[in-house]
Amino acid sequence: MAPYTNIPLSPAELSYLHTSLAQDPPIRPDGRSPTQFRPLVAETDILPSANGSARICFADGTEAVVGVKAEVERTGRKGGLVRGKEDGEVEGEERGEDGWLDVSIEIPGTRDDDALPVFLAAMLTEALLADGELKGRLVIGRVWHWRLFVDILLLSQPLSYPLPLLSLTTHLALLSTRLPALISQKDEDPLFNDDWEASTHLFPRQPTTNEPETKPPITLLVMTVGTNILFDPSSDEIAVADAIVAISATEDSKDGGLKMVALRTVDPPSRLTSAGVPTQANTTAGGGLSAEETLKLREKDAGATVWRPPRGGVSRTVLGRMIKKVVEKGGVGEEVLEGLRGVKS
Amino acid sequence: MPLDSSTYALAHLRVDGRRWKELRRIHGQMSTQAAADGSSYFEMGNTKIICTVLGPRQPTKSGGRDQSREAIIEVEIGVAGFSGMDRKKRSRNDKRTQEMQYTISSAFASTVFTSQYPHSTITIVLHVLSQDGALLAACINAATLALIDAGVPMQDYIAACTTGSTASYASNDEDADPLLDLNGMEELELPFLTMGTSGGEDKVNVLVMETRIQMPRLEAMVSVGLDGCKQVRNILDGIVREHGKKLLSSR
Amino acid sequence: MPREADPSNNEREFVLSALRENVRLDGRAFDQFRDVDLAFGEEYGAADVRIGKTRVMVKISAEVVTPYADRKFDGIFTISTELSPIASPAFEVGRQDQTEILLSRLLEKTIRRSGALDTESLCIIAGQKCFHIRADVHVLDYDGNIADASCLALVAALMHFRRPDVEVHGEDVTVFGLREREPIKLQMQHQPFCITTSYFDGGEVMLHDASLLEEQCREGEVIISINRFGEVCQISKYGGPPIDGLSILTCTNMALEKAKMLDKVVKAKLEEDEKKRDKGGLMAELRADNEREQG
Numbered sequence A: 001m002a003p004y005t006n007i008p009l010s011p012a013e014l015s016y017l018h019t020s021l022a023q024d025p026p027i028r029p030d031g032r033s034p035t036q037f038r039p040l041v042a043e044t045d046i047l048p049s050a051n052g053s054a055r056i057c058f059a060d061g062t063e064a065v066v067g068v069k070a071e072v073e074r075t076g077r078k079g080g081l082v083r084g085k086e087d088g089e090v091e092g093e094e095r096g097e098d099g100w101l102d103v104s105i106e107i108p109g110t111r112d113d114d115a116l117p118v119f120l121a122a123m124l125t126e127a128l129l130a131d132g133e134l135k136g137r138l139v140i141g142r143v144w145h146w147r148l149f150v151d152i153l154l155l156s157q158p159l160s161y162p163l164p165l166l167s168l169t170t171h172l173a174l175l176s177t178r179l180p181a182l183i184s185q186k187d188e189d190p191l192f193n194d195d196w197e198a199s200t201h202l203f204p205r206q207p208t209t210n211e212p213e214t215k216p217p218i219t220l221l222v223m224t225v226g227t228n229i230l231f232d233p234s235s236d237e238i239a240v241a242d243a244i245v246a247i248s249a250t251e252d253s254k255d256g257g258l259k260m261v262a263l264r265t266v267d268p269p270s271r272l273t274s275a276g277v278p279t280q281a282n283t284t285a286g287g288g289l290s291a292e293e294t295l296k297l298r299e300k301d302a303g304a305t306v307w308r309p310p311r312g313g314v315s316r317t318v319l320g321r322m323i324k325k326v327v328e329k330g331g332v333g334e335e336v337l338e339g340l341r342g343v344k345s
Numbered sequence B: 001m002p003l004d005s006s007t008y009a010l011a012h013l014r015v016d017g018r019r020w021k022e023l024r025r026i027h028g029q030m031s032t033q034a035a036a037d038g039s040s041y042f043e044m045g046n047t048k049i050i051c052t053v054l055g056p057r058q059p060t061k062s063g064g065r066d067q068s069r070e071a072i073i074e075v076e077i078g079v080a081g082f083s084g085m086d087r088k089k090r091s092r093n094d095k096r097t098q099e100m101q102y103t104i105s106s107a108f109a110s111t112v113f114t115s116q117y118p119h120s121t122i123t124i125v126l127h128v129l130s131q132d133g134a135l136l137a138a139c140i141n142a143a144t145l146a147l148i149d150a151g152v153p154m155q156d157y158i159a160a161c162t163t164g165s166t167a168s169y170a171s172n173d174e175d176a177d178p179l180l181d182l183n184g185m186e187e188l189e190l191p192f193l194t195m196g197t198s199g200g201e202d203k204v205n206v207l208v209m210e211t212r213i214q215m216p217r218l219e220a221m222v223s224v225g226l227d228g229c230k231q232v233r234n235i236l237d238g239i240v241r242e243h244g245k246k247l248l249s250s251r
Numbered sequence C: 001m002p003r004e005a006d007p008s009n010n011e012r013e014f015v016l017s018a019l020r021e022n023v024r025l026d027g028r029a030f031d032q033f034r035d036v037d038l039a040f041g042e043e044y045g046a047a048d049v050r051i052g053k054t055r056v057m058v059k060i061s062a063e064v065v066t067p068y069a070d071r072k073f074d075g076i077f078t079i080s081t082e083l084s085p086i087a088s089p090a091f092e093v094g095r096q097d098q099t100e101i102l103l104s105r106l107l108e109k110t111i112r113r114s115g116a117l118d119t120e121s122l123c124i125i126a127g128q129k130c131f132h133i134r135a136d137v138h139v140l141d142y143d144g145n146i147a148d149a150s151c152l153a154l155v156a157a158l159m160h161f162r163r164p165d166v167e168v169h170g171e172d173v174t175v176f177g178l179r180e181r182e183p184i185k186l187q188m189q190h191q192p193f194c195i196t197t198s199y200f201d202g203g204e205v206m207l208h209d210a211s212l213l214e215e216q217c218r219e220g221e222v223i224i225s226i227n228r229f230g231e232v233c234q235i236s237k238y239g240g241p242p243i244d245g246l247s248i249l250t251c252t253n254m255a256l257e258k259a260k261m262l263d264k265v266v267k268a269k270l271e272e273d274e275k276k277r278d279k280g281g282l283m284a285e286l287r288a289d290n291e292r293e294q295g
Helices: A011-022 A115-129 A133-137 A163-176 A235-239 A291-303 A316-327 A332-341 B095-109 B135-149 B184-189 B215-249 C009-020 C098-113 C146-160 C212-217 C245-277 C281-286
Strands: A040-044 A052-058 A063-074 A101-106 A144-154 A218-225 A228-231 A243-251 A258-266 B026-030 B038-044 B047-057 B072-079 B121-130 B159-165 B178-180 B192-198 B203-209 C036-040 C046-051 C054-065 C076-083 C123-125 C129-141 C166-169 C172-175 C193-200 C205-208 C220-226 C231-237
Touching (some): A011 A218, A011 A228, A011 A235, A040 A163, A063 B121, A115 A144, A115 A163, A115 A218, A115 A243, A115 A258, A144 A163, A163 A218, A163 A332, A218 A316, A218 A332, A258 A316, A258 A332, A316 A332, B026 B135, B026 B215, B038 B135, B047 B135, B072 B095, B095 B121, B135 B159, B135 B192, B135 B215, B178 B215, B192 B215, B203 C245, B215 C231, C009 C205, C036 C146, C046 C146, C098 C129, C098 C146, C098 C220, C098 C231, C123 C166, C129 C146, C146 C193, C146 C245, C193 C212, C193 C245, C220 C245, C231 C245
Parallel strands (some): B072 B121, C076 C129
Antiparallel strands (some): A040 A052, A052 A063, A218 A228, A218 A243, B026 B038, B038 B047, B047 B121, B159 B192, B192 B203, C036 C046, C046 C054, C054 C129, C123 C129, C193 C205, C193 C220
16 A cells, blocks of 8 residues: 555556656646646636626636625724824825735635645735735725635535635636725725726726736646646646645736746645654655655665655755746746636626 | 615515516526536526535545435535625534525435435535525525436425515505515515425425514415426426537537 | 434334324324423523423523624523433534524524514613523423424513613613512513424324424424414424425414414413512512411
8 A cells, every 4th residue: 555545546557647747748647738727617707796706617627716805994003093104104105904805715525724725825815915016905095995805615626736726716806806986085984986887996907908907916836747847737646746836926017027926835645644654654754864864765766666755855946947937938827827818707 | 774665565566676476587507517426506686506416425424334224415505705795704503504504405305316325425515606585595496406417316306486575574464465586685674485396286395484474474475485486497497408408419 | 423213113103104093102182282381490580391201491591791783772682502411312512413403593583583572672771781681491301392392481481581670870870689679571572482293194194292203203394483463483394305385374373273372371370470479569578577488
């Protein structure tokens, strides 16, 4: 019995997958190229009661719906004092707070405080808040602000790691989010225009082309096998990943290119060691071995005919290449954004 | 915001311009999700539900083999935070939700041929994306479609709708008209009941009423409800046939 | 998870075939209740109901709290239901099971949502102080029909309960003890009663007040809450095999009669209790030559 029991694949299957993915060029089970995404179905503005909404259905059947709701809230002032010039803050500068964005994820079969939804929510929040632009846009005046609730629902069982699905759906939902137009002056009690036609997009659009000027970040899942970098891995591929990294990228307002705003490594499932594995073979904790011993074992593993879960981390050069593939001009990030642009409500 | 029902007496038109015996727009789709065994999308006016059915399958919960001679029907209802007017997160142990889950599960337990699948579980997952009245009714209809899509053998459709009465309990008796298929605003203001029927001949599977009403009015509401359920049943039947045709022609 | 032992096939068959011959195991008529016994405790607001072997105890208590911010003019009324192993080994402590949730929802709908208790009368100072009336429902013995018994006990306890009198001077509130001033009855707008109808054979046989064994054999139930004026407060038929729309209406008619019967029981017992307590007013009670207990 292989030590990575929560994957329904035999050691032979794992070995086959690993060798075919480690080839140059890699051969993926579904015949995609390394940077190719699976087809998806997407629609936006599907819910009348939400400020913005989107639904994406991946080819493997996983489906997510995101609803964005905005509520007006009074800005809390510390000690009842109106923050002003004495804080050294420049009048008219708009600064939001992190707490104004509330991301919650629901995944069927898990509780709300399970590790997976909490971790995913933290990852998405982090990416959204990274450049500080979004929260700045939530400011109405000095007294009032918008509070944004992003509710993410995974409608199907999580067949593969759901992060890219949730991130892309959130991206579309935020793009379609509209806030009612303000009629009142800045610091008065807010009064809004009832006319939904007059509402403004949270991510403002160019009046002529109706194209958004800025876009919310997207988070992509990238995995490596050997020196190969693969995008949008399926659950089978993830099973033999050496390393999985979630990279969030957003458009750089200066040069129009992409920049990375957040990066997190995700533990591949092969690392979730099950009970009954001898310490030496335990890949998670390293089995109390020194770095040298680990490297030695790694070489030994490489020669073995049966695939073993990876040991140690991912090299910096590979990490660098991954980031570059996402953010470079004409890279995968731009390709995905371009693909999502075509989504109509 | 209280509903202004005073104008009803003048023109016999409701707040959304319907007559008393009109249903809202009903729209349904089947097989919306490839990952589930059966799935459906159901709209009743602005109430929108996505339903997925998993199973019949081996019980997922550990704890030995299930010794029952019939399939167990599990129902999970998730009410999305953005589904109402204000964002409100309803916890999963909310008693109202649990009651609805129980209602749906026991309604289908008597319609599905559960004895065909001993030691197994059928899980019905309902996601409420938007709510505007008739929540329970829409959930039941969505579950019916998804179960059919999953190919679970059933005796019949369960079709559900709500009926209300124009006057709250205090006012005079004679002028009260029964209303079919209340929207969210009407539900807040008027007494109503949810009814689910099967068999097409006045057989009531589910009947839930939570508001106070005088007994004589009940009769009118029940008979209008039975009629409404028949209409809903025909619509569901239409959706299923449409879907079947599409499936056949795509072969 | 402990479970109530299911009756054996023979037992079930016996019950059902007897019912088909119009006989109940305990010899009652189909619409007959077991003996309903209602007793009040020493304190105000404690009611103990027995229907056959089923026994439910309800205790009402009141305290002064701040009202909810969104309901400034209303007092607070909560019902908490507990099914503990004392009632039946099938119930576990600290774990909500289906029966408990359904029972608490049922009481909630019957008493709270139908506005049986006038919560506005519980307000002392709008937005600042109000009474919080709490009802604790304890099922002590479980032999079927806990819905009807709990509801009856709850209504009786609410009618029996007296809250302390208060006096408001501007912002100051004085709450008087039970000895200082005559406590005040709660304002009830109506008294709804739950009546459960169990059905067998697709509605061919309808029973009132089913015992535990009958409940285990039944196909389904219709629970109707109705007051003596014929106002239906709640109907729940949670799934189960379908029955005729018409038979539900018959159920309501029968429920009305039963509700009138239960209403009479409560009224009579309350009167009895009142007479027992009335010793000719507070002055008579406080007199030195009060009648001493013998012995």
